[in-house]
Amino acid sequence: xxxxxxxxxxxxxxxxxxxxxxxxxxxxxxxxxxxxxxxxxxxxxxxxxxxxxxxxxxxxxxxxxxxxxxxxxxxxxxxxxxxxxxxxxxxxxxxxxxxxxxxxxxxxxxxxxxxxxxxxxxxxxxxxxxxxxxxxxxxxxxxxxxxxxxxxxxxxxxxxxxxxxxxxxxxxxxxxxxxxxxxxxxxxxxxxxxxxxxxxxxxxxxxxxxxxxxxxxxxxxxxxxxxxxxxxxxxxxxxxxxxxxxxxxxxxxx
Amino acid sequence: xxxxxxxxxxxxxxxxxxxxxxxxxxxxxxxxxxxxxxxxxxxxxxxxxxxxxxxxxxxxxxxxxxxxxxxxxxxxxxxxxxxxxxxxxxxxxxxxxxxxxxxxxxxxxxxxxxxxxxxxxxxxxxxxxxxxxxxxxxxxxxxxxxxxxxxxxxxxxxxxxxxxxxxxxxxxxxxxxxxxxxxxxxxxxxxxxxxxxxxxxxxxxx
Numbered sequence: 001x002x003x004x005x006x007x008x009x010x011x012x013x014x015x016x017x018x019x020x021x022x023x024x025x026x027x028x029x030x031x032x033x034x035x036x037x038x039x040x041x042x043x044x045x046x047x048x049x050x051x052x053x054x055x056x057x058x059x060x061x062x063x064x065x066x067x068x069x070x071x072x073x074x075x076x077x078x079x080x081x082x083x084x085x086x087x088x089x090x091x092x093x094x095x096x097x098x099x100x101x102x103x104x105x106x107x108x109x110x111x112x113x114x115x116x117x118x119x120x121x122x123x124x125x126x127x128x129x130x131x132x133x134x135x136x137x138x139x140x141x142x143x144x145x146x147x148x149x150x151x152x153x154x155x156x157x158x159x160x161x162x163x164x165x166x167x168x169x170x171x172x173x174x175x176x177x178x179x180x181x182x183x184x185x186x187x188x189x190x191x192x193x194x195x196x197x198x199x200x201x202x203x204x205x206x207x208x209x210x211x212x213x214x215x216x217x218x219x220x221x222x223x224x225x226x227x228x229x230x231x232x233x234x235x236x237x238x239x240x241x242x243x244x245x246x247x248x249x250x251x252x253x254x
Numbered sequence: 255x256x257x258x259x260x261x262x263x264x265x266x267x268x269x270x271x272x273x274x275x276x277x278x279x280x281x282x283x284x285x286x287x288x289x290x291x292x293x294x295x296x297x298x299x300x301x302x303x304x305x306x307x308x309x310x311x312x313x314x315x316x317x318x319x320x321x322x323x324x325x326x327x328x329x330x331x332x333x334x335x336x337x338x339x340x341x342x343x344x345x346x347x348x349x350x351x352x353x354x355x356x357x358x359x360x361x362x363x364x365x366x367x368x369x370x371x372x373x374x375x376x377x378x379x380x381x382x383x384x385x386x387x388x389x390x391x392x393x394x395x396x397x398x399x400x401x402x403x404x405x406x407x408x409x410x411x412x413x414x415x416x417x418x419x420x421x422x423x424x425x426x427x428x429x430x431x432x433x434x435x436x437x438x439x440x441x442x443x444x445x446x447x448x449x450x451x452x453x454x455x456x457x458x459x460x
Binding site: 001002003004005006041046047071072075076077097099119121122123124125167168196197198221222251 | 266268269272273276301302303365368369370371374375376377378394396398399400414415435437438439440441443444
């Protein structure tokens, strides 16, 4: 009896439609979020993440409607986020049907936000998203959708974020994101080893072996990917059977 | 038959509603003492903080009606924090009394494990369980919590382990409770909810 490692498809949206891009740029349309959500729920996803990567205030109501449409398709947990900067915005996301919310840029500007969100909704609902990029001998946490560095050491920021109230870390390697060259195992292990909360590894997934590596060497609790699932390059059932056969505890389809 | 969900601001109430609706089980929200007293089956959903839950129930005068209908034999299901509320109190909010339907305190899970205990885990059954009827022994259930009941005497029917064993399912007469989230546990969780409705209504009127 062991806690299963989770496989999490991610829907990056412009608020309304799923979009895809490499290293956060050159976005193109990849489908309807609710339709993809229904498919992943059926295929054995352990959880789903839906992000508004544009995160502009103008179309926030559109994204909340997208969360409602996605949540309606799911009998598994849903995490949603993008541009959340206040407790009220967090509440709107949870009330729309998400179980957890992600915060990124706003938490770096004001770490107290994590404490306020955790006090209001519980740590289990607060996911700190960190976009990390190799800069010299360390990783720095980037903000504003990866457009600029915060100057913070990503590993140190993860520790501080957890101390402030984050209940989970969604750790994206910007160097690997969209490249399909495997997860950043070193980065994932560096963060997983110093925080006492679950770490979701993100960025670079391609083959089943990449997932095996990030669970074993990267010591991730969950692994997230987008395009390989959207394009059906990788089936969820097949991936989980591979992990199971290689000794990783996973929830196989019912 | 009227199936009521206690409405006090819990984030997972719409999910529980939706999970039951998918099985064509209609529910009503109960936010007043009168509505709770009128329930024929009652579900207490919950996520978040023990102290906040108990204070909210107190402010809305919902404690006495919940205790009354449980004493009257009305089928009751507590989910996650709704399980924890059945106990005398919790380390999460020292001094804040729980419903006290079951004796004992809710404790923090050991910090040697990653917390929250978040994700899909399996159960170890210790007694026959109505809620788990028909489910394979290796089924997975979705958990998201940092506190738990470490024991529940004879009421404990299934345990889970996260460094230490804790109560995952308890059943005593008309009182049922689960630490996991059936509304987020796929078709396995749907079966648990259906089993609860069936157990509370043995003539199958659900």
